[in-house]
Amino acid sequence: VHGGSDPEEIEIARPQALLLTPGTAVGGYTALPVAELKGVRADGGVALDDTFLPPTLVIGAASWYSRLLQEVVTGLDQIAEAHGKMVLGGPGRSVEDLLILNLVNAARPRLAHMLAQDVFHPAEVYMELAGLAGSMATYGSSARRLGELPVYDHMAPGPAYSALADALRSLILSLRYIEPKSRALPVMRHATNVWKIRIDNPKLLVASRIVVRIGSELSEDALRKIFVNQATVGSASEFEGLWKSRLPGIPLKPLHSQPREIPYDGDRLCLELDQKSEHWASLLEAPGFVIGVSGVLPSEPQVDCYSVNR
Secondary structure (H helix, E strand, C coil): CCCCCCCCCCCCCCCCCCCCCCCCCCCCCCCCCCCCEEEECCCCCEEECCCCCCCCCCHHHCHHHHHHHHHHHHHHHHHHHHHHHHHCCCCCCCHHHHHHHHHHHHHHHHHHHHHHHCCCCHHHHHHHHHHHHHHHHHHHCCCCCCCCCCCCCCCCCHHHHHHHHHHHHHHHHHHHCCCCCEEEECEEEEECCEEEEECCCHHHHHCEEEEEEEECCCCHHHHHHHHHHCEEEEECCCHHHHHHCCCCECCEEECCCCCCCCCCCCCCEEEEECCCCCCHHHHHHCCEEEEEECCCCCCCCEEEEEEEEC
């Protein structure tokens, strides 16, 4: 090297890679695991563990990462298709479908970018996928939370990634299968201020709440007083007797907001049938129930009804 004075010699070290078996003294070498032996085959060849993940600086060095990313991207596409159809008018659609679709629409382009570039560090990809799993658990896990994941270890990323991959697969299966969380029940105007609600399957009441939604020109407070204090609710067989006696039957409990499981339709009053009422049992064997409101209303209210899964 000439720097304006006497030349100097510099020693250049060349990397010398060796394959060492476990237990071998590494001396001055920097040791990195590159494969895991499962045993020796009958033909004398060495059997390697296909699931082993070596430490790498970029995910492109191990094809397992690209396979996982592709699997997750495909799963997100399936979730988006299912919930997109619900948002666009499927039966039983809810605000939750829109939130899940928003989650997927935000995550998919990021993962597709990582898959295409193939230059990201495994720790970065792990952080991205773990965050996605946590968000998905809000909707796809019965506990609404993601279970504890192993800590990522760069020298041994396999255990952490294996647990994360299992969690993602389970969440994808949960979210791509949609069971309607609510069902619209047919409402028919029977007379002035009297509505019949048909229940084709009374067994629905065992696992569901019954929510009545009211729309009117009246203020919500005025509407609440009328339907809470002046309403009579009863099964088709009991209603006539309750109505003539001016008895409330099954009380209507006002809800603070519309349940997210039913399609949003403005700021309408939502009421739930009180299942603790002594008259509730009569609904379990009835083809439906009747709601009647005494007094004079300035205009005909809009009434619809939903069964909402508990």
